Structures are given as C-alpha cells and as structure tokens.
Amino acid sequence: MTVRTETAGRTFVITIDRPAVRNAVDAVTSELLAAAFDELDARPDVTVGVLAGAHGHFCAGLDLRAFLAGQRPSIPERGFAGLVRRPPQKPLIAAVEGAALGGGFEMVLACDLVVAAQDAFFGQLEVTRGLVASGGGLMRLPRKIPRNIALEWILTGARISASRAHEVHLVNRLVPSGEALARALELAEEVGRNGPLAVRASKQIVVESQDWTDAEFFQRQAEISDPVRASADAQEGARAFVEGRRPEWTGR
Structure with missing residues (x-):
C-alpha cells in the first residue's frame, strides 16, 4: 500500500x-x-x-x-x-x-x-x-x-x-x-483536546467566510455556529469548566 x-x-x-x-x-x-x-x-x-x-x-x-x-x-x-x-x-x-x-x-x-x-x-x-x-x-x-x-x-x-x-x-x-x-x-x-463540533465549525467558518460580505457575516456564521451552541458538547464544556475537570466530548 x-x-x-x-x-x-x-x-x-x-x-x-x-x-x-x-x-x-x-x-x-x-x-x-x-x-x-x-x-x-x-x-x-x-x-x-x-x-x-x-x-x-x-x-x-x-x-x-x-x-x-x-x-x-x-x-x-x-x-x-x-x-x-x-x-x-x-x-x-x-x-x-x-x-x-x-x-x-x-x-x-x-x-x-x-x-x-x-x-x-x-x-x-x-x-x-x-x-x-x-x-x-x-x-x-x-x-x-x-x-x-x-x-x-x-x-x-x-x-x-x-x-x-x-x-x-x-x-x-x-x-x-x-x-x-x-x-x-x-x-x-x-x-x-477541544470540542470536535466546535473545531469543525470553526474551520468551516474561516474557509467559507472568504466569500462573505461584512453585512452577511454574522447571519451566515450563526447558521453554522448556532447548532454547535445548542449541542450536548456545549453543555458538557460548560459543565466541565464549572466542575474543574476535562470535558468528555461525544460529538453530539
């Protein structure tokens, strides 16, 4: 191979x-x-x-x-x-x-x-x-x-x-x-070490936003970032911070 x-x-x-x-x-x-x-x-x-x-x-x-x-x-x-x-x-x-x-x-x-x-x-x-x-x-x-x-x-x-x-x-x-x-x-x-959904979405926004205007940036960013904010991983990240431990990501 x-x-x-x-x-x-x-x-x-x-x-x-x-x-x-x-x-x-x-x-x-x-x-x-x-x-x-x-x-x-x-x-x-x-x-x-x-x-x-x-x-x-x-x-x-x-x-x-x-x-x-x-x-x-x-x-x-x-x-x-x-x-x-x-x-x-x-x-x-x-x-x-x-x-x-x-x-x-x-x-x-x-x-x-x-x-x-x-x-x-x-x-x-x-x-x-x-x-x-x-x-x-x-x-x-x-x-x-x-x-x-x-x-x-x-x-x-x-x-x-x-x-x-x-x-x-x-x-x-x-x-x-x-x-x-x-x-x-x-x-x-x-x-x-970071949230897999957040990492993937962050790359997507950086790559795709090269073609976005300033006026449309935040709306189009939200279409990608809002599902991450609503994810179980986002809750886990906040909970792990409060509890002083490393997050256990599930990718959901």
Whole structure:
C-alpha cells in the first residue's frame, strides 16, 4: 500500500509511502488518499488529521513517469491527490520533512496548518517543466503570503527553504530535522483536546467566510455556529469548566 493510516488519540495520521519516487503521487495513491480523507471526515472518534510522507520526504508532487504513461492522478470532485480541490472538513496538518514540490507543495497549501523541519524545502516548480500549477496553488499561495512574494515563487519555480517559508508565515512551526511528524502530532493533540463540533465549525467558518460580505457575516456564521451552541458538547464544556475537570466530548 502506498498510503498508510493510523490513529493516535483523536488524531488520524495519513502517510504517503513511495520511497523510490520521494512519495510522488500516481493514480492509485490519489485514490487511496481520497479514501483516507473521507475516512477522516466520517469517523466520529477523530477531530484532526495529520498528513505526512515516509522516508524523509513529504511529497515530490506528480509522478512524472506515471504521467507520461497516461495516468492522471486527479480524483473527480477532489482533484490531485484526492485533496486539492476539496480538502477534508476537519482540520488537516501537514508534517513536512524533505521535499514538498509541485503538487506536493499544493498539497501543503491545501492543509490548514504546517509543521516543517528546518531542512525541508518547498517549490511551486511547474513552470520549470512547462506546466501550470493547476492544483490550487495559484489561488492559495497568494492568500497565505504576500502576493508579490507568491508571484515570485510561482513564476520562478524557485526552491524555498523552510526557514523562508516560516518567515512569511506559511509554516506555523519550524522544528529540528526528523521531528516534523512528532511535533505535528503534538499540535494535533492540542487541537484534539477541544470540542470536535466546535473545531469543525470553526474551520468551516474561516474557509467559507472568504466569500462573505461584512453585512452577511454574522447571519451566515450563526447558521453554522448556532447548532454547535445548542449541542450536548456545549453543555458538557460548560459543565466541565464549572466542575474543574476535562470535558468528555461525544460529538453530539
């Protein structure tokens, strides 16, 4: 299997495992990733996901040999790697070691938080292969960092160090080499301590409100947040605070 999954507490860990091609994505890997992201959203016992690559690299992007053989690693309605067109509804953290290039970089951009090793590197390098970055990178990168810096990275196809990505706030946490997954799991644990309904709704509001006007923000926010406020978990959160204990979430 080129994709492995495991559960750690309330965290669902998804790992790409294709060492011979630095975890580049082919059609089969895209299908397995899409299934893993669907499982992340469907499982009531997990709150957050972590996406990682095995053997010291995150993902080198599109498997060009598979591409030349006629494979198209794009899933209908989900896009490249089963991710870039429709990310999961639950928060997803990228744990980046080594290379995150081309489509691999677009996968990072489709994640909500990024933990990167100090020697990791990124690159939107499609133009160097005569291609356009069509997996959402041209939309997401200018939203996450200053537009002129994003354009420079996109138009040059330059290799970007993790420290530079951290400077422009693309990377949340910069960690020692070899520790990206462990530190991403720590961050996921912080997220997972919170109410799962509230976490999911909070991500939904942040993502969807990019298209809302100021006038409609509070009404549309209420449509998402009011059911959470009325949930059993909201009562449990308040009760646990009053009683001085940790909440026991049920996701209801």
